[in-house]
Amino acid sequence: MRQALVRKLARWIALTDEDRRSLGALPGRIQGFMRGDRPLAGVDPTACTLLMLEGWAAEYKDTPSGRRVIVEYLLPGDFRLSSPHRDRGLDMMMLSQGIVQMVPQEAIRTLQQSDAIRRALEWAESVRSATQAEWLVNIGARKAYARLAHLLCELAERMNSIDMLDGNICELPLTQIDLAASLAMSNVHLNLALQRLRAAKLVDISARRLIILKRTELEAIAGFDDSYLLRWPTALPDRRRHSELPPGQAERRRAGSWH
Amino acid sequence: MRQALVRKLARWIALTDEDRRSLGALPGRIQGFMRGDRPLAGVDPTACTLLMLEGWAAEYKDTPSGRRVIVEYLLPGDFRLSSPHRDRGLDMMMLSQGIVQMVPQEAIRTLQQSDAIRRALEWAESVRSATQAEWLVNIGARKAYARLAHLLCELAERMNSIDMLDGNICELPLTQIDLAASLAMSNVHLNLALQRLRAAKLVDISARRLIILKRTELEAIAGFDDSYLLRWPTALPDRRRHSELPPGQAERRRAGSWH
DNA sequence: CGTTAAGTTGAAGGCGCTCAACCGACGTGG
DNA sequence: CCACGTCGGTTGAGCGCCTTCAACTTAACG
Numbered sequence: 001m002r003q004a005l006v007r008k009l010a011r012w013i014a015l016t017d018e019d020r021r022s023l024g025a026l027p028g029r030i031q032g033f034m035r036g037d038r039p040l041a042g043v044d045p046t047a048c049t050l051l052m053l054e055g056w057a058a059e060y061k062d063t064p065s066g067r068r069v070i071v072e073y074l075l076p077g078d079f080r081l082s083s084p085h086r087d088r089g090l091d092m093m094m095l096s097q098g099i100v101q102m103v104p105q106e107a108i109r110t111l112q113q114s115d116a117i118r119r120a121l122e123w124a125e126s127v128r129s130a131t132q133a134e135w136l137v138n139i140g141a142r143k144a145y146a147r148l149a150h151l152l153c154e155l156a157e158r159m160n161s162i163d164m165l166d167g168n169i170c171e172l173p174l175t176q177i178d179l180a181a182s183l184a185m186s187n188v189h190l191n192l193a194l195q196r197l198r199a200a201k202l203v204d205i206s207a208r209r210l211i212i213l214k215r216t217e218l219e220a221i222a223g224f225d226d227s228y229l230l231r232w233p234t235a236l237p238d239r240r241r242h243s244e245l246p247p248g249q250a251e252r253r254r255a256g257s258w259h
Numbered sequence: 260m261r262q263a264l265v266r267k268l269a270r271w272i273a274l275t276d277e278d279r280r281s282l283g284a285l286p287g288r289i290q291g292f293m294r295g296d297r298p299l300a301g302v303d304p305t306a307c308t309l310l311m312l313e314g315w316a317a318e319y320k321d322t323p324s325g326r327r328v329i330v331e332y333l334l335p336g337d338f339r340l341s342s343p344h345r346d347r348g349l350d351m352m353m354l355s356q357g358i359v360q361m362v363p364q365e366a367i368r369t370l371q372q373s374d375a376i377r378r379a380l381e382w383a384e385s386v387r388s389a390t391q392a393e394w395l396v397n398i399g400a401r402k403a404y405a406r407l408a409h410l411l412c413e414l415a416e417r418m419n420s421i422d423m424l425d426g427n428i429c430e431l432p433l434t435q436i437d438l439a440a441s442l443a444m445s446n447v448h449l450n451l452a453l454q455r456l457r458a459a460k461l462v463d464i465s466a467r468r469l470i471i472l473k474r475t476e477l478e479a480i481a482g483f484d485d486s487y488l489l490r491w492p493t494a495l496p497d498r499r500r501h502s503e504l505p506p507g508q509a510e511r512r513r514a515g516s517w518h
Numbered sequence: 519c520g521t522t523a524a525g526t527t528g529a530a531g532g533c534g535c536t537c538a539a540c541c542g543a544c545g546t547g548g
Numbered sequence: 549c550c551a552c553g554t555c556g557g558t559t560g561a562g563c564g565c566c567t568t569c570a571a572c573t574t575a576a577c578g
Contacts, residue, residue: 012343061396064482069399071392084271084382085489088389123343130347132391133330137320139398140328140443144534175556184399184443189534191558223323230344403566434524448566450526 004077004162005051009120011161012230019114026051026111028103033094035173039102040092048102051079055098056173059090060181070182072132073155073174077162081108081125096173096208123230130228139184142223144193147183149222152203156212157226172210263336263421264310268379270420271489278373285310285370287362292353294432298361299351307361310338314357315432318349319440329441331391332414332433336421340367340384355432355467382489389487398443401482403452406442408481411462415471416485431469 006023009015015023028048033039039050039057052074059072059080071090074080080092082105094100112118131154138150159170180190197203202218204211212218265282268274274282287307292298298309298316311333318331318339330349333339339351341364353359371377390413397409418429439449456462461477463470471477 059392061392061400063396063400065400067400069396071395083385083389084378085385087486088385088392089484089487090389090392119343126342126344126347129388129391130342130349132388132395133318133320133347133349136330136391136394136398136443137322137328139395140440141320141322141324141326176558177556181399184395186535187557188536188559192534195558225348227346228348436524445567446525447527447568451566454526 004053004075004164005079006077007162008077009117009124012123013116013120015116015120016114019117022111022114023117026101026103027107028101030099030101032097032099034097035094037094038091039094039100043102044086045080045083046086046105047082048104049079049081049108050074050092051101051103052076053099053101055100056095057092057098057100058095058178058182059092061090068181069184070178071135072128073182075155075158075162076164078128079103079124095178096171127228127230130230134228135182144183144185144189145196146222147185148179148190148193149197149202149218150224151179151183152197152210152212153219153222153224153226154229156210157229161229168212168215170210171208172205173208263312263334263423264338265336266421267336268376268383271382272375272379274375274379275373278376281370281373282376285360285362286366287360289358289360291356291358293356294353296353297350298353298359302361303345304339304342305345305364306341307363308338308340308367309333309351310360310362311335312358312360314359315354316351316357316359317354317437317441318351320349327440328443329437330394331387332441334414334417334421335423337387338362338383354437355430386487386489389489393487394441403442403444403448404455405481406444407438407449407452408456408461408477409483410438410442411456411469411471412478412481412483412485413488415469416488420488427471427474429469430467431464432467 003024006015006020009023010020028051030053031039033055043050054076056076057074058070059074060068060070062068073095074092076098108121112121134154138147142150155172156165156168156170159165164170176190176194177187179194180187183190185193194205197218198205200217202212202214202221204213218224262283265274265279268282269279287310289312290298292314302309313335315335316333317329318333319327319329321327332354333351335357367380371380393413397406401409414431415424415427415429418424423429435449435453436446438453439446442449444452453464456477457464459476461471461473461480463472477483
């Protein structure tokens with residue numbers, strides 16, 4: 001099950017078998033980590049791209065005041081391209097046990113000789129950027145309750161895009177501390193917001209699993225619009241789906257139903 | 260004064276005269292706008308890159324609840340690459356009168372045939388991403404007062420990087436409403452935070468101008484570290500500066516003093 | 519001079535924070 | 549095997565930062 005990257009990219013751009021092969025045969029050291037490990041420790045981020053094969057990680061910053069802020073979650077198939085500069089003031093930490101591959105920079109360049117892969121990677125980066133913008137909107141515009149709901153919608157949808165959402169249930173290795181650190185709120189208050197969601201029977205979180213009980217209502221209170229995650233390119237609508245849908249906004253909606 | 264892009268890129272990567280020429284001779288319609296105009300209205304964002312020549316703009320989202328959130332400021336020399344997808348749920352608005360160029364996608368590809376320019380553009384995008392992460396940290400970790408101070412430090416520094424910071428003073432066409440919308444706080448409270456900064460004689464904002472009165476103290480209360488803006492690549496330290504500095508962290512610090 | 523947008527000030531209240539204690543699960547080591 | 553420490557989760561109390569609403573002033577502009 002290390003094909004999350006292929007599954008993710010194939011959502012946006014049609015990939016040939018050759019493309020899939022080269023994506024599956026990337027060079028670079030593959031290493032397992034435990035929660036709390038920092039896979040970038042001692043690594044030169046200008047030389048290689050970090051690719052999540054299994055498990056979750058977070059990009060975060062610890063401020064001098066002792067507060068931790070998570071700015072991004074990395075799920076299986078997500079990657080962090082080598083950055084031109086060495087240090088952006090951020091660090092990365094595993095949130096669950098998982099497997100990470102450090103792909104050398106040259107291999108990425110080689111990969112991009114396939115036009116489809118190059119465009120798919122651009123697309124992925126574009127979605128990443130849009131997601132960060134959406135986080136700013138989420139924190140800036142919504143109250144704690146809706147904010148949490150929105151994040152859960154996003155995570156479920158991202159898991160869905162790599163076929164790791166089973167109906168309406170998926171893994172969620174995050175602690176409440178993690179969730180609070182990514183939502184700009186205290187863990188105490190996050191706990192209360194979570195209990196409200198539970199009490200409303202919208203979601204159920206336990207044993208590192210997330211169950212979406214009422215998807216429509218959850219998205220409604222979250223004000224969630226998955227267009228920024230771009231499951232279905234508007235320019236190149238997926239034929240499986242397009243044929244069943246009226247033109248316009250609906251093109252952006254998801255296909256799979258997870259109740 | 261339409262060379263902000265060149266000045267910005269040249270901070271990171273050495274550009275040949277040929278590079279500078281092609282950057283200065285980009286094709287694409289050049290158009291003036293007034294505050295409030297939406298330069299992307301009616302434009303296909305998958306087909307062209309928006310380049311700010313003069314003035315400021317903002318990328319923002321209006322939520323159904325009526326709240327506006329600004330997720331990014333665009334200063335002269337900043338650009339928004341054509342995105343693979345059509346709509347990310349964000350819109351763009353001029354914050355001052357200014358001049359914008361819409362560069363066709365092909366021209367960007369041509370431009371990237373110069374290795375230096377390609378790397379410089381990558382660098383710029385990397386800084387853009389790091390800046391958005393820093394905004395999340397800013398909003399998530401700091402209280403209103405420090406948050407505002409941090410934003411002002413960033414904006415002054417960005418203006419400095421395109422030679423538009425004159426000593427310790429630069430243009431600041433933002434209204435308090437704009438500032439509040441980018442800092443996840445109400446305009447009323449922003450006004451109070453601003454008055455505190457003024458009362459402490461750290462900054463002076465009036466008549467669309469920002470004056471940094473006590474830079475060191477301002478950065479201190481903001482917890483500001485300009486490394487994410489990457490004035491001086493650590494991998495390729497600027498020789499003008501490097502020779503005067505001890506090795507290590509200090510390499511990252513700025514050269515110019517703006518008191 | 520009338521209108522509109524931006525800035526300022528005040529009052530009231532709530533959302534969310536801090537601090538703190540406690541519980542339960544889990545892993546480790548005595 | 550049990551004691552213990554640690555971590556994550558839960559609950560309560562108190563309070564303060566920040567929001568909302570509102571009125572008013574000031575500035576810009578036709």
